[in-house]
Amino acid sequence: MDLPAELAQGVRDAAGAWRFVRLFAADYATHIVPGQGYDDVELGKGEARLGVTLPASVRAAYALLSRRPDLTRCKMTC
Known part of the structure; x- marks a missing residue:
């Protein structure tokens, strides 16, 4: 993947x-x-538990890859 080019498109x-x-x-x-x-x-x-409606982009992210810890967890120590 050409990261700079793909990111520019993204x-x-x-x-x-x-x-x-x-x-x-x-x-x-x-x-x-x-x-x-x-x-x-x-x-x-x-959303009901939190008492909020998630923004569309946040909802889309959870719908797409929320069960992918390899893409969602933080590997850094803070």
């Missing part, structure tokens, strides 16, 4: 950003496949 709009996330995941770890994120029911329960 910051243009939401579709480009999600394309970049998928390409990055495939290059860094493995492809993102269906079922690796929370479904609408799980997201709705989380």
Whole structure:
């Protein structure tokens, strides 16, 4: 993957950003496949528990890859 070129494309709009996330995941770890994120029911329960509606982009991120600790956890020590 040509990281600078893909990133430049990825910051243009939401579709480009999600394309970049998928390409990055495939290059860094493995492809993102269906079922690796929370479904609408799980997201709705989380929103109800928190008493908020998640922003669309946050909801999309949880729906896409929330069950991918290789892409979501922090490996750094703080």
